Amino acid sequence: MSDKQQAPEAPRIEFPCDYPIRVMGDAAPDFKDFVCRVMKKHDPEFNGEAKVRDSRTGKYLSVLVTIKATGEPQLKAIFEELKASGRIKMVL
Numbered sequence: 001m002s003d004k005q006q007a008p009e010a011p012r013i014e015f016p017c018d019y020p021i022r023v024m025g026d027a028a029p030d031f032k033d034f035v036c037r038v039m040k041k042h043d044p045e046f047n048g049e050a051k052v053r054d055s056r057t058g059k060y061l062s063v064l065v066t067i068k069a070t071g072e073p074q075l076k077a078i079f080e081e082l083k084a085s086g087r088i089k090m091v092l
Helices: 031-042 072-084
Strands: 017-026 051-054 060-069 088-091
Touching: 017 031, 017 072, 031 060, 031 072, 060 072, 072 088
Parallel strands: none
Antiparallel strands: 017 060, 017 088, 051 060
């Protein structure tokens, strides 16, 4: 790549859209409910549907939800609230 060429831009998301979010954290009985409460707070239309998977060792849980994303500020607010909880290891 020459100095004048730029890396291609990441694809832009057209809002509003259905947006899957995977949240991973330490296994706890209320982990799924916690994640769903955060999603409902930021997407009042969120129906509470979530897929939960245990890690191979059972130490971690992965919760997959799909929200109606309205824009970058909403997604950033969700990420910040999850991060601030101290319960989350990763959000994808």
